[in-house]
Amino acid sequence: QKEVEQNSGPLSVPEGAIASLNCTYSDRGSQSFFWYRQYSGKSPELIMSIYSNGDKEDGRFTAQLNKASQYVSLLIRDSQPSDSATYLCAVREYGNKLVFGAGTILRVKS
Amino acid sequence: GAGVSQSPSNKVTEKGKDVELRCDPISGHTALYWYRQSLGQGLEFLIYFQGNSAPDKSGLPSDRFSAERTGGSVSTLTIQRTQQEDSAVYLCASTTSFYNEQFFGPGTRLTVL
Numbered sequence: 001q002k003e004v005e006q007n008s009g010p011l012s013v014p015e016g017a018i019a020s021l022n023c024t025y026s027d028r029g030s031q032s033f034f035w036y037r038q039y040s041g042k043s044p045e046l047i048m049s050i051y052s053n054g055d056k057e058d059g060r061f062t063a064q065l066n067k068a069s070q071y072v073s074l075l076i077r078d079s080q081p082s083d084s085a086t087y088l089c090a091v092r093e094y095g096n097k098l099v100f101g102a103g104t105i106l107r108v109k110s
Numbered sequence: 111g112a113g114v115s116q117s118p119s120n121k122v123t124e125k126g127k128d129v130e131l132r133c134d135p136i137s138g139h140t141a142l143y144w145y146r147q148s149l150g151q152g153l154e155f156l157i158y159f160q161g162n163s164a165p166d167k168s169g170l171p172s173d174r175f176s177a178e179r180t181g182g183s184v185s186t187l188t189i190q191r192t193q194q195e196d197s198a199v200y201l202c203a204s205t206t207s208f209y210n211e212q213f214f215g216p217g218t219r220l221t222v223l
Contacts, residue, residue, distance in 0.1 A: 032209050043201055043214040044153070051209060088153070092210050096141065096160065102152040 002027040004091050006101035015110045019076040023089030023101055026070070032092035033065055035074045037085045038103065044088055048074060079108045112136070114215035116202050122221045123192055131187045131218045135204030142185050143205075143212060144177060148198045156200075159185060192222045 003026045013019045021035075032051050036044035050056045050063040050072065062075040072091075076083055086103040093099055115134045123129050135142050144156040155169040159179040170176070174192075179185040189196055199219050203212040 034211065036214075043199075043217045046211055046213060049209060049211050090212075096210055097155055097158060097166065098143075098210060098212060099155075100153040 002030075002091075002093055002099050004089055004099050004101040006087075006089050006104045008102060009105040010107050011104055012107045012109060013079050015079060015081060015108055017079050017108075019079045019083065019106055019108070021074040021076075021087050021089075021104050021106065023072045023074075024070055025072070025089075025091045025099075027091065027093065027099075028067075028070060029094065030067075030070075030091045033063070033072045034090040034092075034098065035061075035063060035072075036088040036090060036100075037083075038088055039085045076106075079106075081108050081110045084108050114202055114204050114213055116200075116215040116218050118218060119216060120219045120221075122223065124223050125194060126191055128188065128190045129192055129220065131189075131200050131220070133185045133187070133202030133204075133215060135183065135185070135202070136206075136213060139204035139206045139213075140182070141205045141210075142179060143203045144185070144187050145201045145203065146198045147201060147217075153201065156187070189220075192220075194222050196220060197222045 035048040038044045048063040056063045060077045064073045088103045089101040090098040142159045145153040158166040174190045177187045199217045201217045203214045205212045
């Protein structure tokens with residue numbers, strides 16, 4: 001059973017701080033990694049994808065991937081109250097299925 | 111262009127009834143996925159369609175669940191003889207990318223009384 005693990009949180013950060021969300025995965029052969037944001041009562045929204053080791057930046061978001069350590073993270077700079085949501089990490093399995101973590105609840109306090 | 115659409119947005123049914131949930135993927139997307147999300151839980155994979163290939167049904171929880179995709183586009187998830195434990199949000203996602211960036215519809219909230 002391939003697994004994706006996330007700390008459930010909640011992770012609380014003050015407005016303007018950097019939020020760091022972490023995810024580990026069990027399948028060493030995984031090649032594609034995704035971060036989704038899910039507001040309460042809404043469906044998941046894709047915010048970042050990453051395929052190569054290193055960092056990928058998009059606005060206030062940076063995804064970091066370390067395949068050797070089987071670790072992917074999401075940094076949110078200048079966190080805003082509107083960033084408060086559940087963040088889901090997803091890893092592509094062989095055969096095109098995505099395995100999702102249970103999500104980390106982020107709370108940004110103003 | 112329009113995103114993934116699902117209908118109905120909410121469905122309340124009585125235990126033992128059959129229900130049909132519909133998903134209309136993004137035009138041109140070749141792959142379509144169904145997931146289930148119970149209250150406070152993560153996403154549970156149900157079934158996956160890719161082009162004309164046989165669907166991957168490995169996530170369907172019982173033989174009461176079935177799905178079809180007509181003409182490579184619209185998909186219907188059918189739950190027969192619904193049970194209270196079937197109550198959840200049913201999410202559909204589609205993708206065309208090799209890298210599998212999936213885009214989700216708004217979901218159908220199913221409540222079985």
